[in-house]
Amino acid sequence: LDKSITPAAGPYALGQEVDYTITVQNQGPDAATGFVVADVLPVGLTYRSTTSISQGSLNTGTLDWTVGALANGGTATLVVRVELNATGVQTNVAEIETADQYDDDSTPGNASTTEDDDDTVSITVVPTSLGDRAWLDLDADGAQDVGEPGIPNVTVELRDAGPDNTFGTLDDGPTLTDVTDATGIYDFAGLRIDRTYRVSVLTGTLPPGLAQTYDLDGLGTANTADTTVPTTTPNLTVDFGFYSASVGNTVW
DSSP states (O other), rough: EEEEEEESSOEETTEEEEEEEEEEOOSSOBBBBBBBEEOOOTTTEEEEEEEEESSEEEEEETTTOOOOOOOOOOOEEEEEEEEEEEEEEEEEEEEEEEEEOOOOOTTTOOOOOOSSTEEEEEEEEEEEEEEEEEETTTOSSOOOOOOOOOOOOOOEEEETTTTOOTOOOOOOOOOOOOOOTTTTEEEEEEEEEOOOOEEEEGGSHHHHHHEEEETTTTTTTTTEEEEOOOSSSOOOEEEEEEEEOOOOOOOO
16 A cells, blocks of 8 residues: 655645545455545544545545445555645555455555555644734835834734634634734734735734835735735735824914
8 A cells, every 4th residue: 555645745835625535456466345534534634525535435524435346456546635634744644444355465454554455644844924024115116115113012913714714704714913022013913825814913002103104915905905926935925014294383
């Protein structure tokens, strides 16, 4: 039995979907009249669909693959699509669970990881992040120029649209907040790549007298930008620019 993953190399991102391929071969000398392969997913991986199955049937609840008969030298292949829903090392194990014929060098269903009737694939799943800067746009040109300072102590809110990528529905993720540091930087870590996020500056935390000059998706939705993070590379483009719009003098 052989097990592989597509894509073959990481990084593997939280929220990504990958394909696991299980290939079984009857090495003889007899024909196999029937056997079952168990695909054991860890808690952090979720079955999504069957991409292809060359023969037999798959129980999508248990991921037991009833392969059926296989001639001497014959092969059968199953490809399942899985969503990565937890970070860290995730190990997927496949093993021949039951077989009608005797195998002199392995025992079906014994949870071994060193025999030729089983195989494992281990990957490391990492989250992604987004953020960047709220800054004082001294010349009000909507661009971050050299020497323009960040705005500290501004509260930035992140909303997660959830699996349906529609804000305001029941599957929305938690709302997070962060506060800009002394240089105006904020950051939201631990994010998935399969979501739409809405980033908003809470204007009540801005210094008085500021007007907006820039955000990522335009000023039509003031102080708010919708964005995604499609890879494990952080999205550091969600900036917010402001300039001092107040005018005044002394009356005497």
